Amino acid sequence: MSDISRAEVCVTACAEIYRDNGEILASAFGTIPAIGVRLARHTFSPDLLLTDGESHLVQGTWAVGGPAEGVVEGWSPFRGIFDLNWTGKRHIVMVPVQIDRFGNVNISAIGDHAKPSVQLVGVRGAPGNTVYHATSYWIAKHSTRTFVPAVDMVSGAGNDRAAAAGTGASRYHDLRKVVTDLAVLDYAPASGAMRLVSVHPGVTVDEVHAATGFDLVVDGEVPLTRLPTDDELALIRDVIDPRNLRDKEVPA
Template sequence: MNGREPTRAEFCVVACAEAWRGDGAILAGPMALIPRLGARLAQLTFAPELLLSDGEATLEHGGTVEGWLPYRAVFQVVASGRRHAMMGASQLDRYGNQNISCIGDWSRPAAQLLGVRGAPGNTINHVVSYWVPRHSPRTFVERVDMVCGVGYDRAAALGTPANRFHEIRTVVTDLAVLDFATPDHGMRLRSVHPGVTAAEVVRATGFALAVPDDVPQTRLPTAEELALIRGRLDPDGLREKEIR
């Protein structure tokens, strides 16, 4: 590792890694580069029991194949609550409802996006976190145009046992880490990345964000983590292209 100071992308990798802390032997489902780097970093440091798929049919640890997980078996893992996915979001509201399908009225949208895909099943069947590389009022909205991932208000309306595995754990963005640790499960500012203020995050959020009196700074990477990120996990520095 050289002496360069940690970058914003590296803060985000570590923040994503922290999302899986304490999960135990479950399947991680990172769905973008920085979340995948975070999951691999967690596995190589504080969460060696975390399971990671190569996206095909095997489980890997540090580049070594350690198990077999064919596609047909993934649905059993999902349905039993034994996965923690980190998905993307085109829109998120204060209760964690997510939209990745369309912008505007669903019957005649202004923009067609990915589609609902696996978001409903993921969010109701196991823990989900989100990665948002550009924190802005266009993404953090008062009301999503279409609900794909289920937020806390809708999960509460479902009641038990349908919502027994529902948990929106963390939202990591290029500015901050957010969670839902409030009485009504409204989104809360957990930490700001170095160089970012709470006021900047509030301005970049399109709804009233819960802000504690004392907002800590996102944890810095350790020397070991930086060495792993830069020398082993992403030596080509592709992580820097994911952050504006």
């Protein structure tokens, strides 16, 4: 297949977040992560557990934006989510409004906390997610408005704050990947600072730097993000996202 879109590259990168994760609850927020996690389970990570958005764990592969079409294999009521969180049996992809160099994220408010210019959703589950189990992030528009020197409020703990807080926060703290419409990033082991892993086809390293409000760690030559295979493209286009919702999140 040809004419691979930027959105399809992002889907593949989000699927790769879940490679070799084993039998865990995969919670992927955002359209492209939702497509990516279905792709991962259908192909290289078959042990992932997915919910119908409510309380059932469902086998099979179904289209985003529609009802779960598969065999119910388990029940996971809301109270059960906490047991999965506290035991580390979950990997979430969240969508931050701001993120800094060490992975501190803000989903709560923009501006002065006492009188914010924009009120957002609050901290929600971000504190517990970031200190109990694997956490990754999806950002549909990579820009200096999102990648900032310091977040206005810390909703989810980054590597520096978790370390400073002691073992209660750092013992199970596990930030994995950041996927954007331009690149894939992770964190340098020595410093905990954000590192450029790959750039998507058609994007340069300089463009990523220009769209980031802090210095990124770069270890040598930066490769291109891998493209989806023909089989993966068929799954994305015909099975998982036949309505092409992916291009609404990352326009062609």
